[in-house]
Amino acid sequence: MKTLRRVLLIVVLSGLQVADASGQQQQQTEIPDNPLVALRVGQDQTKALKVNDAIFQAIGFSNTFLVVTSEGNVVIDTSMPFNAARHRQLLRAENSGPVKYIILTHAHGDHTGGVPVWREPDTRIVAQREHADFQHYQARLNSFFAARNAAQFALNIPQPAAWPGNYGATIAPTVLFDDRYEFELGGLKFEVIHTPGETYDHATVWIPQYRAAFVGDNFYASFPNIYTLRGTQPRWALDYIKSLDRVLALKPEILLPSHGVPVHGSAEITRQVVRYRDAIQYVHDETVKGMNAGKDVFTLMRDIRLPAALDVGESYGKLSWSVRGIYEGYVGWFDLNPATMYETPASAVYPDLVRMAGGSEKVAALAMEKAEVVPVEALHLADAALSADAGHKGALRARLRALEVLRDRCRNSNERGWLEFSIRQTRQRLGE
Ligand SMILES: [Zn+2]
Structure with a gap:
């Protein structure tokens, strides 16, 4: 934590602006191609971004959302530990009602890190059932991932921690659902839908009354990190596609990714999500075709490029790693040699x-x-x-x-x- 603060302090102050001082201005920007700039996104936010009368966003490398109802509030994702107190302060300035629910779109630390800061005695914490397995997986490899995470963000590698065992994670959610979980609060209906992609436990939160879809990490302003260098189980391309189709079928008017800024308007959302889905489909299918044609993984990493119409940028996920992630996700490492x-x-x-x-x-x-x-x-x-x-x-x-x-x-x-x-x-x- 100390290291991170020190690193954040030395980062140039002219980082990415996703919101002005009033928090209202917004633009669709790529995820910064510098991890130190990416990590400090939102540090200069002085007022929560007002998405509509009930939805507010605190900006971070990972965002925190507050949904206000007449009977208490719902927090969607909680960002990283170092952002949590700042996010809570910004969002409570908009409404300081009790936190009745925390919904976690998935079990990555940049979404779960602020749970201890937000949790109140009566708060229900909602996640998809795979959340528990994913937490155990991350805890099982705790020192491996701690070192890789630090390296990826150019931080110092921490000392190895004690091994908690194969099933040693602390499971925060109090509600674990399978395909769908619905509840009502203050007359507002919330639907939490299993949408695997970035992780197996990934969920989308849908508020029909506002036509708002909180899509977690299944959509952001870069080709997705289908394989991440710090290490991951396969992230199945076809899961992303099915899940994005599920989101499109809702016909949202507001799309709220956990990284970046909201997208407004049904037509624009459809345009962006369809292009994103088709980009993933293209890379997946070209990889599979290449595999069936007997091509080796390095050839496909070199050759598969997105057509201009599907170019969603590569500031966070990278095509070549995704190709290898898809290839080896399907068949593992043996190359016939x-x-x-x-x-x-x-x-x-x-x-x-x-x-x-x-x-x-x-x-x-x-x-x-x-x-x-x-x-x-x-x-x-x-x-x-x-x-x-x-x-x-x-x-x-x-x-x-x-x-x-x-x-x-x-x-x-x-x-x-x-x-x-x-x-x-x-x-x-x-x-x-
Ligand atoms: Zn994330």
Whole structure:
């Protein structure tokens, strides 16, 4: 937490504006392609965004929504722990009624982090039944995910925590539903609908009276993170498609994603959601066609590109990772090469190859030569040189240069997070 605050403080103040001081101005903006800017979205918000007379939004990397009724309020998603108190203050300034329900669109920490801040003794917490399994999965791999999350957002890696066991998560929801959960509060009907996509427990909240659909992370202003580098179980492309169709069938007039700003108007919502759905469908189907045609995963990662009409941007999810996520989600890691059946990776022979090539110095020089033009090849060469001599300065400098070239070209938040993390790591190894 301290680290995060320090990092947030040093981030330039001219970050993304999604709302002015009055909180009313809005525009559809891509998720920032810099994780530090993305994390501080909304930090300068001084008044909650008023969506309509009853719905208010506190902005963060993940938003918190407050729905006001005459018999108490409903909170939808709770953002990250470091945003929660600020969000609660902004939203309670609009209405300080009791929190009767918290609805969690899914079990990711940037949606559940503020539950302790919002929960009151009588609050019902609603999530889809898979929420429990997902929490156990995250807790089971607690130290693995803590390290990966920190690295992706260019933060310091925390010390490993105690292992809570396979089923050691604390389950906050008091209501776990299967396909649909409905309730009424202050004359307002709420429908919570299972819409798997980003996670298996993902849900959409529908308020028919306002024609408002809270779609969590199944829609945001970038191609979705069908595979995320920090690690994930498969996120099934066809689940997203079915779930987005379910949202379209509701014919919403207001679409409220948990990242970004609301979209207003049935025609505009349909346009954006249909394009999003079709982009996912396209990438899925091209991957499947390629698999059936016997193409390997790297070829498909290179070749599959969205047609211009379906280009929804890649500032958060990236097409190539999604292609690999779909491919390996369906069939796993084996690539038909017998050498990869065994526990000896190709890198086991790097030291021999480096020696035959004249040593780490020569390989590092070639890596540096390639760093500007084909930086990924330079990274592989630097890896080879470092496998023969772990502290080789030339190889580390080539690695650093290649990473910087990639970082300067990068237009994706998660990719940038990993590049910045690796740049810091390489600098440390160079003693800088
Ligand atoms: Zn999220």
